[in-house]
Amino acid sequence: xxxxxxxxxxxxxxxxxxxxxxxxxxxxxxxxxxxxxxxxxxxxxxxxxxxxxxxxxxxxxxxxxxxxxxxxxxxxxxxxxxxxxxxxxxxxxxxxxxxxxxxxxxxxxxxxxxxxxxxxxxxxxxxxxxxxxxxxxxxxxxxxxxxxxxxxxxxxxxxxxxxxxxxxxxxxxxxxxxxxxxxxxxxxxxxxxxxxxxxxxxxxxxxxxxxxxxxxxxxxxxxxxx
DNA sequence: GCCTGATCATAC
DNA sequence: GTATGATCAGGC
Numbered sequence: 001x002x003x004x005x006x007x008x009x010x011x012x013x014x015x016x017x018x019x020x021x022x023x024x025x026x027x028x029x030x031x032x033x034x035x036x037x038x039x040x041x042x043x044x045x046x047x048x049x050x051x052x053x054x055x056x057x058x059x060x061x062x063x064x065x066x067x068x069x070x071x072x073x074x075x076x077x078x079x080x081x082x083x084x085x086x087x088x089x090x091x092x093x094x095x096x097x098x099x100x101x102x103x104x105x106x107x108x109x110x111x112x113x114x115x116x117x118x119x120x121x122x123x124x125x126x127x128x129x130x131x132x133x134x135x136x137x138x139x140x141x142x143x144x145x146x147x148x149x150x151x152x153x154x155x156x157x158x159x160x161x162x163x164x165x166x167x168x169x170x171x172x173x174x175x176x177x178x179x180x181x182x183x184x185x186x187x188x189x190x191x192x193x194x195x196x197x198x199x200x201x202x203x204x205x206x207x208x209x210x211x212x213x214x215x216x217x218x219x220x221x222x223x224x225x226x
Numbered sequence: 227g228c229c230t231g232a233t234c235a236t237a238c
Numbered sequence: 239g240t241a242t243g244a245t246c247a248g249g250c
Contacts, residue, residue, distance in 0.1 A: 046243030046244045047243080181232090231248095
């Protein structure tokens with residue numbers, strides 16, 4: 001067992017790789033890859049995702065595109081509790097706050113990222129040290145028509161607020177399945193956004209996130225049947 | 227207990 | 239600052 005040396009050439013190869021990781025702890029996978037496991041993730045929040053990227057052969061880097069461009073697949077780890085319930089919301093992508101006129105759901109980064117996702121659930125309750133957290137069964141998901149419609153509606157409502165210069169009135173409570181939240185190094189980070197009178201304002205950068213109930217439903221469809 | 231807003235590391 | 243990978247933690 002060793003990490004991938006090249007990106008998977010097919011969806012099946014990706015699934016094969018992911019399937020072999022099921023049951024391993026993060027500590028085991030890290031040791032096999034020759035990297036250290038942090039004792040806690042406070043200063044290593046992205047460590048789990050990067051470990052799985054390594055094992056599955058995702059292209060590293062900070063590109064605003066999918067993790068497996070040639071397959072059109074995005075990789076997402078999903079922390080779950082012992083009952084399979086998501087412990088965290090799922091980051092999707094940065095949200096555009098200027099130049100939003102004319103953006104459509106069809107060509108949005110959210111839709112592109114979520115059109116096909118390889119989910120890798122990780123048993124990651126907080127009381128479990130990172131090294132002992134365990135990889136569960138990965139699966140590939142494409143949104144159903146209803147799921148896409150739900151995401152689209154939230155996206156359109158949020159983007160309309162942004163276009164109207166009302167981004168500062170949008171909270172994480174907006175949206176049924178998709179939410180907009182701050183996404184920055186700290187509270188001092190500012191970016192340009194459309195303001196109330198069509199001008200520009202400075203505001204905290206935002207990102208799109210999937211709410212836990214939505215990812216829970218995705219898991220339920222797969223593991224408990226539709 | 228859960229959620230929202232804040233925060234951490236890194237690459238460029 | 240933008241964007242990736244996310245989790246933390248106080249307030250409710």
